[in-house]
Amino acid sequence: xxxxxxxxxxxxxxxxxxxxxxxxxxxxxxxxxxxxxxxxxxxxxxxxxxxxxxxxxxxxxxxxxxxxxxxxxxxxxxxxxxxxxxxxxxxxxxxxxxxxxxxxxxxxxxxxxxxxxxxxxxxxxxxxxxxxxxxxxxxxxxxxxxxxxxxxxxxxxxxxxxxxxxxxxxxxxxxxxxxxxxxxxxxxxxxxxxxxxxxx
Amino acid sequence: xxxxxxxxxxxxxxxxxxxxxxxxxxxxxxxxxxxxxxxxxxxxxxxxxxxxxxxxxxxxxxxxxxxxxxxxxxxxxxxxxxxxxxxxxxxxxxxxxxxxxxxxxxxxxxxxxxxxxxxxxxxxxxxxxxxxxxxxxxxxxxxxxxxxxxxxxxxxxxxxxxxxxxxxxxxxxxxxxxxxxxxxxxxxxx
Ligand code: SF4
Numbered sequence: 001x002x003x004x005x006x007x008x009x010x011x012x013x014x015x016x017x018x019x020x021x022x023x024x025x026x027x028x029x030x031x032x033x034x035x036x037x038x039x040x041x042x043x044x045x046x047x048x049x050x051x052x053x054x055x056x057x058x059x060x061x062x063x064x065x066x067x068x069x070x071x072x073x074x075x076x077x078x079x080x081x082x083x084x085x086x087x088x089x090x091x092x093x094x095x096x097x098x099x100x101x102x103x104x105x106x107x108x109x110x111x112x113x114x115x116x117x118x119x120x121x122x123x124x125x126x127x128x129x130x131x132x133x134x135x136x137x138x139x140x141x142x143x144x145x146x147x148x149x150x151x152x153x154x155x156x157x158x159x160x161x162x163x164x165x166x167x168x169x170x171x172x173x174x175x176x177x178x179x180x181x182x183x184x185x186x187x188x189x190x191x192x193x194x195x196x197x198x199x200x
Numbered sequence: 201x202x203x204x205x206x207x208x209x210x211x212x213x214x215x216x217x218x219x220x221x222x223x224x225x226x227x228x229x230x231x232x233x234x235x236x237x238x239x240x241x242x243x244x245x246x247x248x249x250x251x252x253x254x255x256x257x258x259x260x261x262x263x264x265x266x267x268x269x270x271x272x273x274x275x276x277x278x279x280x281x282x283x284x285x286x287x288x289x290x291x292x293x294x295x296x297x298x299x300x301x302x303x304x305x306x307x308x309x310x311x312x313x314x315x316x317x318x319x320x321x322x323x324x325x326x327x328x329x330x331x332x333x334x335x336x337x338x339x340x341x342x343x344x345x346x347x348x349x350x351x352x353x354x355x356x357x358x359x360x361x362x363x364x365x366x367x368x369x370x371x372x373x374x375x376x377x378x379x380x381x382x383x384x385x386x387x388x389x390x
Contacts, residue, residue, distance in 0.1 A: 133331055135316070137282045144316045154316055158285050160324040170324055 002027045003048060005070055013039060025112035033088040037101035043075060043084065044106050051075040051084065057113035059121035063147040066093045071100055095122060095146055102128040120145035209253060220356060222262045228350040229259035234270035239277030241304035244336035258346055267293040276305040291326040299349060300328045303334045303342065307314040331362045340366060
């Protein structure tokens with residue numbers, strides 16, 4: 001249904017629409033990050049698009065690609081009942097320098113989503129009113145949803161008790177078997193990374 | 201406090217042990233709980249506190265939302281790294297003597313949250329007396345944990361204890377499907 005939307009986008013923005021995909025009502029456009037906000041404004045304000053509702057905004061990391069990160073935006077039109085997924089690719093191969101315009105002035109609801117994307121992937125949103133971490137604490141270093149963030153690395157805010165202090169063993173295996181859970185971390189008894197960092 | 205009251209010339213400290221027993225007995229039935237409820241285990245905690253399972257039968261129902269008035273810290277749910285300083289601080293504000301119960305697998309070991317955000321067991325932050333495994337533990341398991349703690353209080357034992365799994369009376373006689381296919385006897389005769 002919203003293939004018409006994609007056609008409209010292509011007609012209006014030409015080469016700035018890098019790729020499109022459409023399958024059983026699931027429509028995606030990958031666009032040039034430099035024109036992100038302009039395209040969003042068009043989608044919201046054009047009477048034939050009328051995308052009043054921001055459903056979700058998030059990030060994704062594809063470590064083999066350059067640009068490596070994707071900002072993914074889901075939009076919905078309540079009046080016209082069509083939806084569209086918009087993507088923009090940002091950041092170099094180390095996920096550095098990922099920047100894109102904020103869409104908070106178009107949809108207020110984007111505020112916390114953009115903060116989350118910044119927190120988890122390190123994408124900077126230009127013009128965001130208050131771009132701080134939202135889930136992790138300010139002392140946290142790095143962005144945990146990047147594929148290069150060590151899976152068993154923790155950054156405790158308070159020093160853990162030592163085993164001498166406690167008088168009992170503190171490291172525990174996670175409560176799942178060899179064929180369950182993830183392929184790293186406490187499951188394998190590799191708890192070294194747990195209390196300090198994931199270097200081990 | 202018990203140590204101060206000794207009879208002059210009494211080598212065995214007969215009175216001391218009696219006073220400690222008495223204190224233990226008094227303490228174990230008047231636990232003032234501080235519920236530190238952070239996640240889904242809280243639902244099971246509500247069941248435990250409500251009439252059906254009713255922890256007031258064991259003298260542990262009075263919640264105190266100030267740690268200064270509490271002597272039992274219930275850690276119910278997942279503790280994230282971000283909450284860790286808060287939990288430590290709450291514990292430090294409690295008066296001696298004080299006890300800590302880890303309610304559920306997350307509080308005991310971090311559970312399946314094997315990642316950057318979760319503390320893998322609250323004993324890394326505060327000394328823990330009783331661990332209650334289960335995701336979430338059934339109220340019966342929690343009651344077992346509470347009684348275990350009360351035993352420990354009465355006997356002055358501060359070594360950590362873990363609640364053992366109970367046999368579920370309903371599934372006791374049921375044979376897992378896999379075993380049944382392998383031709384195991386079903387256990388039920390009539
Ligand atoms: S042990 Fe299970 S029920 Fe309890 S907090 Fe963790 S995930 Fe939730």
